[in-house]
Amino acid sequence: MSIGIVIITHGNIGREMTKVVETITNEKSGFVCVSVDHNSPLEFISKNIHAAIEQVKTTEGVLVLTDIFGATPCNECVPLLSNKNIQIVAGVNLPMLMKIATHMLPSNLLEAAHFIQNYGKNNILDVRDLCQKAGK
């Protein structure tokens, strides 16, 4: 058993990132994505989010990743925080998903949320600097 992962984003960002991750790792990720269309009624969005949580729920909890704090995909997740077994991190990026998909997430939900948030930040890199360091 491991932490369940739900990705909730504007449009198909989450689905597309998941496809890329699965292509790179050549494995099913187990991520469940919710695509939020800004024309959808809030009840519909909320219902999809709850269905996704149910789908991945484990005893270790659920980590919800959303794209932007303060936008609808994230706002519709906020009520989930009444459940201590759910953590939400906004600002999802591909390095974060790659890390999770390669089974490198701490097993404790709180630790996992902090870890993946820092990991996402630490992998936003200046390519010129990196290439200079790598001697390219």
Place this chain on the structure above:
Amino acid sequence: MSKGGKVNWIKKELKIGNELGLHARAAAKLVKLANRFPCEIFIRKGESMANSKSIMGLLTLAAGKGSVINIEARGEEAELALTAIEDLINSKFGEV
């Protein structure tokens, strides 16, 4: 390996031979393989070093075709891990 004793690193120098270098899919294969072994495994390229169980770490090595890298492992099954990684790199990750 003696319990509680000092465990030595074993090392191997290898060259990346596939056209695309240590790109995302190749790095993912290496991570998957490394994760099968309980030992610590690091990849060194020049001044940079990455944990072989971390995909972004491997990618930031920017190890293109022809790069010389050092695999360094220590702990349980370190020699097996080194051999397995050597085979993967020498097989060009199943690419060209």
